[in-house]
Structure formats: structure tokens, C-alpha cells
Amino acid sequence: MKTVMIVDDASTVRMFHKMLVSSDDRVVEEAENGVEALEKAIGTHIDLFLVDVNMPKMDGYRLCKEIRQNELLRAVPIIMISTESATQDAQRAYQCGANFYMTKPVNADSLKSVVSAVLGGS
Amino acid sequence: MSELLDVFIGESRENLESASQELVEIQTSGPSSDKVDKIFRDLHTIKGSSDLFDIKPLTRLAHAAEDLLDSVRAKEVDYNDEIGDLLLEALDQISMWFDELENGTQNLAEWQPISTDLSAQLRAFIDPSQADASTTEQTPAAQADSSTNEIADSVATALDAFDDNADIALLSKSASSDLYVMEYTPDEGCFFRGEDPVNVALALPGLHAFEINAPAMAADADVYQCVLKITALGEASEDTVVTHMAYYEGQYTLHKLTQQALKYRCKDKILDSVAQLNDEALNDALKTARETGDTNMLQSTAGLLLASQTHPMPTKAVLSFLSSDNDLTFLDDDKQLGGPDDSADDSASGADEPSKEGLLPHEKELLTQQLALISSEGYSAEFMFPSISMLVGNVLKQTFSDEAELISAINAALEDVQNDIPEIQDVVETTNAINESEMQTAEDEASQPAKAERQAVKMLKVDQSKIDYLMDIVGELTVAKNSLPYLAKQAEEEGGSKKLSKQIKAHFSIVNRLTESLQSAVLQIRMVPVSHVFQRYPRLVRDLSRKLDKKIELCMQGEDTEFDKNLIESLSEPLIHLLRNSIDHGIESPEDRIEAGKPETGRIDLIATPLDDSVIIEIRDDGKGIDPHKIKLLAFQKGVITESQLESIDDNEALQLIFAAGFSTSEQVSDLSGRGVGMDAVKTMVSQAGGSIEMQSEVGVGSTFKLLLPQTMSVNRVMMFEVNDQMFGVSMDAVVETVKVPTQDIQRIRNENVLVIRDKLIPLCNLRDALGFEPDGGKEEHSILVVSTPQGEFGLIIDKFHEGIDVIQKPLEGVLAGYSHFSGTALLGDGRVLLIINVQEVLSTCL
Numbered sequence: 005m006k007t008v009m010i011v012d013d014a015s016t017v018r019m020f021h022k023m024l025v026s027s028d029d030r031v032v033e034e035a036e037n038g039v040e041a042l043e044k045a046i047g048t049h050i051d052l053f054l055v056d057v058n059m060p061k062m063d064g065y066r067l068c069k070e071i072r073q074n075e076l077l078r079a080v081p082i083i084m085i086s087t088e089s090a091t092q093d094a095q096r097a098y099q100c101g102a103n104f105y106m107t108k109p110v111n112a113d114s115l116k117s118v119v120s121a122v123l124g125g126s
Numbered sequence: 127m128s129e130l131l132d133v134f135i136g137e138s139r140e141n142l143e144s145a146s147q148e149l150v151e152i153q154t155s156g157p158s159s160d161k162v163d164k165i166f167r168d169l170h171t172i173k174g175s176s177d178l179f180d181i182k183p184l185t186r187l188a189h190a191a192e193d194l195l196d197s198v199r200a201k202e203v204d205y206n207d208e209i210g211d212l213l214l215e216a217l218d219q220i221s222m223w224f225d226e227l228e229n230g231t232q233n234l235a236e237w238q239p240i241s242t243d244l245s246a247q248l249r250a251f252i253d254p255s256q257a258d259a260s261t262t263e264q265t266p267a268a269q270a271d272s273s274t275n276e277i278a279d280s281v282a283t284a285l286d287a288f289d290d291n292a293d294i295a296l297l298s299k300s301a302s303s304d305l306y307v308m309e310y311t312p313d314e315g316c317f318f319r320g321e322d323p324v325n326v327a328l329a330l331p332g333l334h335a336f337e338i339n340a341p342a343m344a345a346d347a348d349v350y351q352c353v354l355k356i357t358a359l360g361e362a363s364e365d366t367v368v369t370h371m372a373y374y375e376g377q378y379t380l381h382k383l384t385q386q387a388l389k390y391r392c393k394d395k396i397l398d399s400v401a402q403l404n405d406e407a408l409n410d411a412l413k414t415a416r417e418t419g420d421t422n423m424l425q426s427t428a429g430l431l432l433a434s435q436t437h438p439m440p441t442k443a444v445l446s447f448l449s450s451d452n453d454l455t456f457l458d459d460d461k462q463l464g465g466p467d468d469s470a471d472d473s474a475s476g477a478d479e480p481s482k483e484g485l486l487p488h489e490k491e492l493l494t495q496q497l498a499l500i501s502s503e504g505y506s507a508e509f510m511f512p513s514i515s516m517l518v519g520n521v522l523k524q525t526f527s528d529e530a531e532l533i534s535a536i537n538a539a540l541e542d543v544q545n546d547i548p549e550i551q552d553v554v555e556t557t558n559a560i561n562e563s564e565m566q567t568a569e570d571e572a573s574q575p576a577k578a579e580r581q582a583v584k585m586l587k588v589d590q591s592k593i594d595y596l597m598d599i600v601g602e603l604t605v606a607k608n609s610l611p612y613l614a615k616q617a618e619e620e621g622g623s624k625k626l627s628k629q630i631k632a633h634f635s636i637v638n639r640l641t642e643s644l645q646s647a648v649l650q651i652r653m654v655p656v657s658h659v660f661q662r663y664p665r666l667v668r669d670l671s672r673k674l675d676k677k678i679e680l681c682m683q684g685e686d687t688e689f690d691k692n693l694i695e696s697l698s699e700p701l702i703h704l705l706r707n708s709i710d711h712g713i714e715s716p717e718d719r720i721e722a723g724k725p726e727t728g729r730i731d732l733i734a735t736p737l738d739d740s741v742i743i744e745i746r747d748d749g750k751g752i753d754p755h756k757i758k759l760l761a762f763q764k765g766v767i768t769e770s771q772l773e774s775i776d777d778n779e780a781l782q783l784i785f786a787a788g789f790s791t792s793e794q795v796s797d798l799s800g801r802g803v804g805m806d807a808v809k810t811m812v813s814q815a816g817g818s819i820e821m822q823s824e825v826g827v828g829s830t831f832k833l834l835l836p837q838t839m840s841v842n843r844v845m846m847f848e849v850n851d852q853m854f855g856v857s858m859d860a861v862v863e864t865v866k867v868p869t870q871d872i873q874r875i876r877n878e879n880v881l882v883i884r885d886k887l888i889p890l891c892n893l894r895d896a897l898g899f900e901p902d903g904g905k906e907e908h909s910i911l912v913v914s915t916p917q918g919e920f921g922l923i924i925d926k927f928h929e930g931i932d933v934i935q936k937p938l939e940g941v942l943a944g945y946s947h948f949s950g951t952a953l954l955g956d957g958r959v960l961l962i963i964n965v966q967e968v969l970s971t972c973l
Contacts (some may be wrong), residue, residue: 013171014137014171014174014175015133015137016130016133016134016137016138016175016178017174017175017178019129019130019133020130020178023130058167058170058171060167072509072510072513073509078509078512078513079512079513079515079516080513080516081513081516081517081520082513086320087170087173087174087177093318093319093320094317094318094319094320095318098498098499098502099504101509101510101513103492103495103496103499103513103514103517104491104492104495105320105495106320107319107320107321108174108177109174109177109178111325111329114325114488117486117487117488118488118491118492121486121488121489121492121520121521122492122517122520122521123520124519124520124521124523
């Protein structure tokens, strides 16, 4: 059983990503912002973070950094998903510790494949 | 409506509300980066979410608004009121679209032009020179004439990008005439946006073949920039292709192509291929087909040849085309058979996705990215190695102990991939480039601990109907617990057990206390701050004052005051009405104000103050005020008051006359307030909510409306009475007085029973008749309940008065819902059901 945490302030997007990512052998956790994500992640086992960039309270970049600097979470792969069209974003995401960067709206098949690949499924 | 769409609309409405609120604030207090940022974020969320639903017009509009705000945020564009107005218009439009989506009446075709128009207006602020660019971009491509057999030069050039066999291969496979050639030149900066041009092209509908053209790069070229040129050939309708490329508008040119045109293009190749095959039977069949039009022989011969041997790709394609198609008229143009061509031995087309080592495309991409990360300059093992190793390990089903091992494993897995796909190299390079200052900013932001934020209030969003249900249950519990005292009484009287009765009573006090706290807890849940309703008003005031050319400032106080949600929503409308009234009739025009020695800008105060279990809402304006004498006179003219009242009434009472039915002080009906519903409508709505309203005014100084409202509307006070041995209730708010009169005091005027109380004529209604009971003749004395309605006072003839009680009123449900005589039911402590009379309805049937 693998656990994916979806962090996005838009509940519509969370719901959509959840639909895409869900499967029989996966559990999906949701969080509205970085703060909530960290709170929930510590004390749970997470296998993958899907993180939005633009969020209130703690944005995606800071969340990435926090995850990477956290003893318990640092090995968890992070996929950043953003609608940002600013040129520096992918770069910044990678600097902050993301393993992969995708643009919203994600292609449903791409997201599924990437998530499967990261989780080591087929 | 799907659940997802439901959530989207609900969420987006909140975003819209908050965005327009901030916008209005900006218009009054000037732009601040905070506010612009907040609006940007709201629109960003709407845009991002709308993407999921394929509502293109909406997405485009939200996107344009977002881009404009981004420019404002980056100080590239100076904010002005014009921008604000346009943004508000865009928000309104989106909100209207949400209404349509919710009702299921949306018509995307109608939305399209509105969206295009508004988006262009918004974008014009970002870059005035490009005002129309986005709308015209695609037209030339769409104009390709589909009837001609000739292929335009530009299309021919595009087609030339392909191997010789790509066009003919498409010809042999295509089933329709919807063919296209697309030239796609991704933006230079597309990699930074996370776009993947190759995948975009690969996912094109009906893709048949595609070519990537990457020019040789100079040593000092900027490797972060995409210099690819992609040409794609496929079979799909123009619409589907345009939809697929919606996010890359302006980066591609689409050429339409008909099957016939493609045939003409391939004519020579077909003939050449046939000649080269040098098959006698085929040559003969082709000749026959061209001379007689009989293609049967040709088709079967070509089919046979195709099946019997393996041919190089182009020949195979020609054969399969000949075996399937019977329209060969395009070959009529004479051409020498024979003449070998060296194009025959070309290898397979570039259409197939290169697939190596059994890695899936996304796995490759992931691995490449990890490699890029690990070899980037700013790479820190402590920071990144664990996750990279975890990810790569998952993909390759291996474990790694150090970077070297990991890198070589990735390299082994990828091997040729990097040479094959040039743009991946770019991504690697991109990530290597680390901008020092960027890194520093990221560092600073990330190192600020989020401790304060972690203590933020946790909110839970709950469907309101769930709370209402809970409230209902609590209501029933309240009633159920009321039966305990009855039980105690029974135990004492019938069972003769004082001890049991005492125990029940003791228990009752506990249950009672718990129920009361439960009830107040549930009521607390339903409490929301009045700002919920108030926040809509600045916008309203701003819009109206502009329309009327008045300058008005709205000051709000006590927005934190809490109110029952249901109640507050029912109040929204009367408050709007009162505000409109103040703006329209209260505040004078700037010129008049200056003349009267007042500041040019009028002021309206909206104040909410809690008072015990009630809330006072005041709407105060510093306008011209209302003259009580004028009101008195008007009221008399309109027959609201009698001549004697005209004399006796004092100024304060006179002012309250504006709430009387059929009274409107404005002689001119304006667009804003005089919509035929006067202040009496406001008063009715307020009293329905269990509140009261009064008005004070001083000529030249201003007017104040004061609303006194209960904080919750869940508990109603009801007066009980009896008719035909049955209990009924009537809302205590409506009851004026109770009288007992001897039969002879009831008079008949024009066939109506009336009663004169203190010189006032009160029409009577016998509830026995109205409710369909047998008449009860021969009574000497009648009990009459005098009730007030917007139409005046009426008397209800009933059998017996009972006490007033607090009940929780519930609406009639099921079959009973159709009986408008009753406004609801309530449970009594002993379990009986009390029907509550809807006075207005009962009176309308009886008079």
C-alpha cells in the first residue's frame, strides 16, 4: 500500500488529482497548504508528494524545503504541479528539492504514468 | 451536475467574492501589493480549476485577467480605475457563467465571443500593440481552401519536412478528408514552463507522422531556449487539433489538407513506384484502370502483390493505396511509366515513438531529470540524495548506496536517450544553471519557520443541510425532554410513587441542562459574522454611486458580530433595499451637498452591534433627511391615515408611516430603489425574520434605519389557541391583542362581520369556517384574536385562548407541504403536534 499526499489549496484540483492517482493499492492524503501537509505527513508514512506551488500560508517551494530538511520525510519524492508560467519556476522548484515538475492542467495520462513510475509500479 | 463541478463552482464563487471585494477596496484605498496578490491568487485558482472542465471561454477569460494582474503585480502595468472596472466586469461575467453552469443552461458557443472580447480588452492593458493579436492569429491557417487540388506553397514546404513515404503512407491509411499538416514552433522559454513540446506533438489527435527539426547550435548558444521546430502530419478534424493545441496558441500554424490534394501531390511517386516494381500484371491493371475506369483488376493485383512479398515502405504504401482506392482520375495526367527512382529504399518513417531498453517515456523523463538534479551545481547530497535514490530505485527496482552507483545506473538505463532527444539535454543544462541570488531568496524564505502558521485556526467546511438536520434533531430532543415532567406527574398521580417522580425530576434537570448546552452549541455552529453579508455592499455602493454621479463613502462597523446564517441570508435583501434607498434618495448630489455646506462626499454608516440575544443593525446616512410633515401629507393623500390621525400623529410616528403598505415617498420611480416594493416589503421581511425596524430622520442632517433582530431564528414564540377542540398556534409577532366580545357587538357591514374596537373597524374572520370545521352557533361571547398583517389589523374568531410558548418551528413536509394555511408545525411537550397558522393565507380565503 502506497500513500500519496496531494497538497493544493483548490479543492477541485485535489479532487481531480485524487481521481487520477487513486487505485486499489494506494491511499491518498490531502492537505490544503504546506502547513497542513507537514502536520499530516509527520506521523504518517508518505511515499510521494504532489505539491502545488501557489498556496496560502506556506507555498510549495517552502514546503519542498521543509520536507527535504525533515529527518523523517527527506527521502520522499516530490512532484510539483503548477499553473505558473513564470520562467524561473521549474528551476526554482528543483532548487527547493522537487524531483519533478509538471504544468497544470496536467495531462491525465502523464500524471498517472509519472506517479506510477515514481511509486515503482508498472 | 457532477460533484467535481459542484465543488469547483462553490470554491470559485468564494474566490470571486473575495477578489471583487479586494478590487473594490483597491478602488477606494488604492492598490497595495498584498491586495493585488490576493486577487491574482483568487483568479489563478479559478483558472487552474476551470482547466479541468474544459470550459475554454472561462479559462481564457480568467487567464487573461490573471496575466493582467501578474503584470500589475510586477509593476509592468500601472493600476488604474479603468483596469479595476474591466476586472470587475470580467468577474461578473464569470459569476454569470457559474449561474448558467449551475442551472445547466450554459451555451459555450455564446460564451466564446464574450470571452474573446473581454480577454482582448484585458490583454490590451498588458500590451496595447497586441490588442487584437490573439484573436486573429489563427485565421490565415483556417482559410486554406479545401476545394482546390493544388497544395499551397507553404503547405508543400511543410510536407517536405517528411520522409518521402510519409505522405503516401497517410494516403493509404486515411479514411476521411480531414487531413492536416501542422508546423509547431514552441516558444523559446517553453521548457521553463514545464511544457513538453515533443509530448504535445506525440499526443496530437490522429497523428500519423512527425518530424523534429533541431538546428545545429553554435557553441555559445543559449541552451535553455527551445529551438525545435516540429512538423506533424495526421488525420483529424480542425476543431480537435485546435482544441488539443489550445494552450499553445500562437506557437503553431495549422494547414488543412484534403485527400484529393494529397493524391495529386503523390501522383508521381505512385507512378514511379509502380514502374519500379516492374510487375507486368500490375502495369497492365493500372493501364486498364486508367483507360476504362475499371479498377477491380488493379485492386486485386495490388492486394496480391502486397500480400505475397515484403516491400520497402514506400512501395508497400503505394500498393496498399492502390488496393483500397478506386478513384484514380488524378492519375490521368500523362506520365511516362518507368524511370527508376532512388527514393525507394528509404527507411521507416519517424512517426513511431522511439522506445528503447523497455523504459516507458515517463520513466525516461523522470530518470533524466534525476540525473540532471544530481549533476547540477547546487546539488547537496544531504538535501537531495535520499529522495532521488528512492525515486530512481523505485523506477529501476534497484537500491543504491552512493551517487556514483546511482548515476551509472541511470546512465546505463538511459544510454542513447540523451543523444536522441535534444531537448532533454536542455533540461539538464537548465537545472545546472543556478542563479545565486535566486537560491538565496529561496533559502531565506524556506528557513523562516512556520510556527505561527501552524497554530492557525482549523476550519471545517460542512454542508449546511447537515447542520440544519442536527438542529432539527436537537429541536426534537428539546421537545422529547419536555415529556419528562409529564411523566413525573403521571408517576405521582397514577402510580402513587413520589420517589419515582422525584427521581424523574432529578433526571430531567440533568437532561435539560445537557439539551440546552447542546442546543446553544448547535446554534453557535450556525453563527457567522455579519461580514458575510456586509462584504457585498461596498461593491453595491460603489456601483450605484457611480451610476448616480454621487460620491459616497461606506463605513462599516461591527462586521465581526455574529448572526445565524439563515437569518443573515434572509436579511441580505432588505439591507440592500435600505442601502439603495439611502444612496438614491438620501445622499444628495455633490453640488447640492456643497451648497448645503456639507462635505462633497456623502457617508453611509453600516453598523452592527450585539445586544443581549439580539443584534442591532443601523444604516445611517448624512443625506437630506425626510420631512415628517411631507410624509404625513402623503400618507393622508394615499389613504394610509385618516384626517383625524393627520392632526394627532407626532413626528416620530409620522416617520414610521413610510413602512406602511402602499407608501412610497419618491414621486419618481427610479431605476434603483422605486421598484414598486416599498419600505413595507422591507418591514415584512424583517418581521418575518422576527425583528423590528424603525426610522429616525432629521431634515438636512440625515436618516437612520435601525433594525433590531434576534440572533437566531430557531426558537419562535407562538400563541396557542383552540378551535373545535384542536390546538393551533399563531406567531406571537402577529398578535396585537386578545378580546372577548358579546355576540351582539359583532356588526355586519356589507355582508362582512366586523368589530369596532376603540373607534377602529376590524374585519373578522371565523376560523371555524376558514379551517373547515362545523359552525358553532349560539355562543354568547366570542374570543377574538386581533392580528396585524401588512394589510392592516384583522380579528380571528376562535374558541379559546391558551398560553404563549417557545417552540421550534418546522416546515410542513410531504403531502402537507401543499397546505399553505399552515406555515409550519411544532411539537408540544406532551408529544402533540401544534399546527401554526399562516395568518395571511387564512385571511385571504376567509375575506
